[in-house]
Amino acid sequence: MSRLHENPFASSTPSVVDNPFDDPTTATSAFHQQEPGSAAARQAELDRRERELAAREAQLNQRADHIRKHGRNNFPPFFPLIFHSIKDEIPETHQETVTRIFQLWLVLEVTLIVNLVAMIFVKIAGGGDSGDLGGAITYLPIIGVLSFLLWYRPVYNAYMKDQSLYFYIYFFFCGWHLLYSIYMVIGIPGTGTAGIITTVISFQKGRIVAGVLCVIACTGWTIQTAGHAFYYKKTWDYHTQAGHTLDKAKGELAANGAKSYFSRG
Numbered sequence: 001m002s003r004l005h006e007n008p009f010a011s012s013t014p015s016v017v018d019n020p021f022d023d024p025t026t027a028t029s030a031f032h033q034q035e036p037g038s039a040a041a042r043q044a045e046l047d048r049r050e051r052e053l054a055a056r057e058a059q060l061n062q063r064a065d066h067i068r069k070h071g072r073n074n075f076p077p078f079f080p081l082i083f084h085s086i087k088d089e090i091p092e093t094h095q096e097t098v099t100r101i102f103q104l105w106l107v108l109e110v111t112l113i114v115n116l117v118a119m120i121f122v123k124i125a126g127g128g129d130s131g132d133l134g135g136a137i138t139y140l141p142i143i144g145v146l147s148f149l150l151w152y153r154p155v156y157n158a159y160m161k162d163q164s165l166y167f168y169i170y171f172f173f174c175g176w177h178l179l180y181s182i183y184m185v186i187g188i189p190g191t192g193t194a195g196i197i198t199t200v201i202s203f204q205k206g207r208i209v210a211g212v213l214c215v216i217a218c219t220g221w222t223i224q225t226a227g228h229a230f231y232y233k234k235t236w237d238y239h240t241q242a243g244h245t246l247d248k249a250k251g252e253l254a255a256n257g258a259k260s261y262f263s264r265g
Contacts, residue, residue: 084156094159097234104227105152111220112140115184118194118213125207128189128198135192143180151177155235164248165256167239174232181224187214195221 075084083089090098119136122128150173158166187195194217202211 086156089160090156091159094238097231097238098156098159100227101152101155101231104224104231105147107220107223107227108147109144111217111224112144114213114220115192115194115217116140118198118210118217119192121210121213122194122198122202122207125202125205125210127202127205127207127210131190132192132198135190136194137192139192147177158235158239162242163252164239164244164246165252167235167244168246168249170235171232174228178225178228178232181221181228184221185218185225187218193221194218 073080073083075082086095086098086102116136116139119128119132123133151170154166154169154173157163158170183191184193185195187193187198189198189201194214196218199211199214199218202208202214
């Protein structure tokens with residue numbers, strides 16, 4: 001009968017209650033013994049979360065900055081294919097060098113155009129061989145494009161990424177460009193070059209306009225020769241001081257190939 005008076009909602013397990021007659025100093029001391037460890041653990045967890053949030057924020061900021069700077073191609077301006085920005089991609093200590101090399105490439109493009117125009121006037125004036133005009137026409141697109149791909153873009157990547165492979169690509173092809181510039185300065189008749197020989201012949205035969213254009217073109221080829229010789233030497237000195245070697249270039253080629261040729265970073 002006693003079971004009828006029991007609470008049906010009571011727990012079947014005995015409850016543990018604090019003894020009101022216990023010494024309160026014992027519980028307090030136990031609390032203080034556990035508190036430092038728990039606080040340290042909580043602080044460590046908070047620090048860890050803060051580091052994760054800071055890293056994530058930095059990553060998002062970096063991604064946003066990358067999109068802001070490099071989100072779209074901008075070169076060449078009339079038909080953008082790649083991103084080109086010396087200010088954004090080249091370390092500040094090398095920006096002047098790369099800017100000057102880029103200006104030499106622009107001078108090359110102008111010189112190729114003037115060279116073609118000079119050969120047209122030479123032909124109109126009744127001079128020049130059959131290969132002059134054809135050679136000048138051929139030089140403009142081929143040299144104009146290949147110079148950017150084979151020696152300017154590699155030296156741009158070399159200073160941007162500081163990789164041995166790009167330095168040696170630049171040294172190889174810029175060496176050939178130096179020889180080509182000397183060849184254009186000479187101006188052998190029949191080769192489409194408005195150099196020294198073609199200039200002298202034009203003035204001797206009274207072709208004043210053609211002669212003046214040849215002088216301008218010859219000046220451009222001289223700037224190419226002198227300018228590239230100077231920056232070739234300067235780049236070679238830097239690559240030597242930085243410890244770049246042919247063995248490192250081979251290792252980079254074996255590891256990465258040329259897949260990052262137009263990429264950044």
